[in-house]
Amino acid sequence: MAKSLFDEVALNAEITLQNRILMAPLTRCMADENLVPTEQMTTYYAKRAKAGLIISEATIIRADGQGYPNTPGLFTAEQIQGWQRVTKAVHNNGGKIFAQLWHTGRVAHPHFFNGNNVLAPSALKVEGTVPRMRELEYIEPTPVTVAQIEQLVKDYAQAASNAIDAGFDGVEIHGANGYLIDQFLHYNSNHRTDEFGGSPENMSRFALLVVDAISERIGAKRTALRISPGAYFNLEPHADDRAVFDYLLDSLSERELAYLHIGIFDDEQRFEYLGGRVSDYVRENYPHTLVGNGGFSAQSGELAINQGRFDLLAIGRPFIANPNYVERIKNGEELTPYSEEMLQELV
Ligand code: FNR
Ligand code: 8K6
Numbered sequence: 001m002a003k004s005l006f007d008e009v010a011l012n013a014e015i016t017l018q019n020r021i022l023m024a025p026l027t028r029c030m031a032d033e034n035l036v037p038t039e040q041m042t043t044y045y046a047k048r049a050k051a052g053l054i055i056s057e058a059t060i061i062r063a064d065g066q067g068y069p070n071t072p073g074l075f076t077a078e079q080i081q082g083w084q085r086v087t088k089a090v091h092n093n094g095g096k097i098f099a100q101l102w103h104t105g106r107v108a109h110p111h112f113f114n115g116n117n118v119l120a121p122s123a124l125k126v127e128g129t130v131p132r133m134r135e136l137e138y139i140e141p142t143p144v145t146v147a148q149i150e151q152l153v154k155d156y157a158q159a160a161s162n163a164i165d166a167g168f169d170g171v172e173i174h175g176a177n178g179y180l181i182d183q184f185l186h187y188n189s190n191h192r193t194d195e196f197g198g199s200p201e202n203m204s205r206f207a208l209l210v211v212d213a214i215s216e217r218i219g220a221k222r223t224a225l226r227i228s229p230g231a232y233f234n235l236e237p238h239a240d241d242r243a244v245f246d247y248l249l250d251s252l253s254e255r256e257l258a259y260l261h262i263g264i265f266d267d268e269q270r271f272e273y274l275g276g277r278v279s280d281y282v283r284e285n286y287p288h289t290l291v292g293n294g295g296f297s298a299q300s301g302e303l304a305i306n307q308g309r310f311d312l313l314a315i316g317r318p319f320i321a322n323p324n325y326v327e328r329i330k331n332g333e334e335l336t337p338y339s340e341e342m343l344q345e346l347v
Contacts, residue, residue, distance in 0.1 A: 005302050005313065006330065009052070011258045011289060012221045015169060017052035017096060017312075020305065021326055022261075024293055024316035025055040025100040025172065025226075029132075030346050031072035035060070037082035041072075042089045044346045048319060049095025050326035052312070055172050055261075056086075058102035058179075061159035064119060065103030065180070066112040068130065074099060074159045080166045087167030098170045098224060098258075099163040101156060101214075105180030106141040106189065107234050109133075117142045119152075121183050121190040121197065121206075126234050149196065149206060152180075157213040160223070170222030173210055176263025178234025181207050185248065186231050187238035200247035208251055215255065225252070226261040230271040230278040239273040249285040259289040261314060267294035279309055298329045323347060 003020070010016045032038055048054055060066050060073045073079045083099070090097045106120035109130050120141035130136040144152070160171045175181035183189040184206040190197050196205055207225075215223045229245040231237040252260060264278050274281040279292050292301065292310035301313035317338035319325050328335055 003302070003305050005298060005305070009312065012256070014219070014221045015096070015258060018050075018094070019052040019326065020312045021052050021298075021329075022291060022312055022314040023048050023051040023054040023319045023325075024314040025058055025174070026316055026320060027057045027068060027071060028343070028346060029068055029070045031070045031082075033070075034076070034078055035066075035071065035073035036076075036078050037072050037086050039085070040346050041082075042085045044323070045086050045097065046089035046093050046095075047323040048325070049090045049093035050324070051095060051319070053169075054090060054095060054097040055314070056083075056097060056099045056168075058100045058174050059083075059159075059163075060102050060104075062103070062155050063113040064115055065105075065108060067104035067107040067109055067179075069112070069133065071102075074101070074162045074166065075155075080162050083163070083166035083168070087169075091167070096169045098172045099159075099166070099168045100172045100174050100226070101159050101163070102174040103152065103156075103180040105183045107138065107179055109136050109138065111136050119144045119148065120180065121192055124189050124191065126178070126189075143192070146194065146196075149209075153206075153209045153213045156210045157217045160214040160218050164218050164222070170224060170258055171214060171218065172224040172226055172261060173214060174226055175207050175210075176226040176228040176261075178228070178231070181210060182228055182235065185227070185244050186235050186241050187244075188231065188236040200244045203244045204248040204251060207248060211252070211255065211257070215257070220256050221258055224258040224261060226263045227282075228263040228278070229274055229281060230264055230269065232265060232269065237271065237273065242273045245274075245281075246285060249282065253286055253288065257288070259291050259312065260286055261291040262293055262310075264294040267292060267296065269294075279304070283309060320347075 293314035
């Protein structure tokens with residue numbers, strides 16, 4: 001029987017989604033000066049509760065993970081309370097919500113946390129400046145020590161535990177889009193010669209330590225991961241990255257995570273070293289629940305699900321433009337097109 005976007009789906013014995021449509025994580029830079037979610041953010045997420053699962057905007061696990069203004073956190077009591085208001089409002093409207101846990105690594109900027117350095121796998125700087133704050137040039141990062149890596153793993157696990165205290169149904173680890181975890185997974189940003197670099201197994205180690213620490217703390221059934229095997233943002237691709245993701249996907253296949261989510265802006269983009277589209281590469285190498293994303297409409301996403309290319313569909317920009325995206329699709333109503341000016345305010 002053909003699958004519908006409106007099928008109820010069980011991710012596992014603990015979590016059932018009301019449909020196959022996920023709201024993709026979308027950074028909006030609207031938290032208050034203490035990185036606490038506001039009332040406006042509560043309303044914004046509550047309006048989107050008809051999604052099968054909302055994935056929150058990327059939320060920093062600790063102060064030195066911040067790379068953009070007013071991105072929310074999950075490391076102070078006030079931030080946890082702010083998120084409690086959001087999760088309660090989403091649940092009251094019948095929805096479910098995961099927190100996306102974020103550390104930007106070399107894409108962080110000390111401007112945001114009154115620091116003087118940023119941490120990354122290697123002293124390899126990302127070119128350019130902070131978007132919308134063009135005066136802030138990225139700086140050369142300080143390679144993390146093994147002791148600092150151990151602390152980061154603990155801080156990810158603590159943020160996951162805070163997310164559960166804040167009422168989230170689970171967490172999605174942000175291992176995509178060129179941020180800290182992804183920086184370990186690509187040769188462009190990882191030149192380490194210790195047990196965290198130099199081979200697929202070593203380069204996958206940090207990601208797997210974070211996955212395992214969080215799974216242990218809150219349960220693998222409430223833990224998900226987003227990855228970008230195709231380097232397209234904050235990173236340059238390298239042909240040898242393929243072997244790293246082959247290893248990582250093999251290792252993830254042995255774990256029973258809630259889902260694996262592809263981070264890509266346009267899934268029609270082809271990567272020579274992956275043999276084509278990212279989604280096709282991941283599907284061939286990962287047997288469990290896969291979330292597709294990147295330039296899909298409801299129609300093209302449903303078709304891809306029926307072609308077996310992935311199981312669930314994440315929708316990003318159209319959800320910014322259409323708070324009632326799910327209802328509109330269900331009723332066959334026209335969508336409001338997304339435009340960048342819409343990022344100026346939360347609707
Ligand atoms: C994003 N994206 C993104 N991804 C992520 O993993 N964490 C995040 O916080 C953000 N933030 C974000 C902000 C804005 C304004 C945009 C446009 C995108 C990427 C997003 O989740 C998604 O992958 C892309 O938007 C592609 O999907 P759509 O929009 O084609 O459905
Ligand atoms: C006022 C809100 C502005 C939000 C800007 C911050 C964006 C953070 C992450 C965005 C990720 C988008 C990836 C776009 C990559 C395109 C490359 C082809």
